[in-house]
Amino acid sequence: MSLVDGLKSPHTPLRRFLDRGLSTGAKPLRDSYRAQHRTQHVLLPTPGVGPEGGTIGTAIDQRLRPAFTAAAPVDASRVGIELTGGIGGRGAGLRMRTIGNELAGRLTETVHRLDLDNRELPIDRGQDEEEDLARMLIAAAWYQVLAVRRSA
Structure with missing residues (x-):
């Protein structure tokens, strides 16, 4: 489909x-x-606080991308994942980068397992699968928003 x-x-x-x-x-x-x-x-929000709608919009964008191709589902977040290594002292940033890499691996596995770009299957999957995917995409969006803010 x-x-x-x-x-x-x-x-x-x-x-x-x-x-x-x-x-x-x-x-x-x-x-x-x-x-x-x-x-x-x-x-207006205080300095350092961004609009949450940007994160949700980014997550929606990331959910739509695998419907076209599941080749690289977390490309947009990888820059943000790498950037976290230098945030908040060495320990905290490195832990955030490790978590981001684990998230990217799990998200990639999930997108491929659900076969989201398969036109023969319905565009949406089961409720539990969609909720799990949505949670991962929101977390991945945080990393992507970080990359965008750091490059601006």
Whole structure:
């Protein structure tokens, strides 16, 4: 099953999200949000705090990539994994890099085991498999976001 075919089915997670969140278009959603949250001052996060939506968006992107090809499911996170080796003193950073490498190995194994780019299979897998995959992808996204912030 292709990604496009997955969009035709009302039962896939991506289709359910799109139906709920985007079916009315962006303007009514934006107007409703602004009406509920009127303020004279814009509140911004304190320095060093990033938008969590970036991490979730990155994880969604990482979930969609293996639907096209499972050849290198954690390429985007590898730079961040390596960068953690120099963070917070030698011990903590090295442990984070070790954990990141273990995560990358487990994520790669899971993507290949689930055969996510196989067009003959449904785009989504079982609930337990999807939850386990989502947790790993969110953790991998943290490493990728780190790489992006360090290179900026």
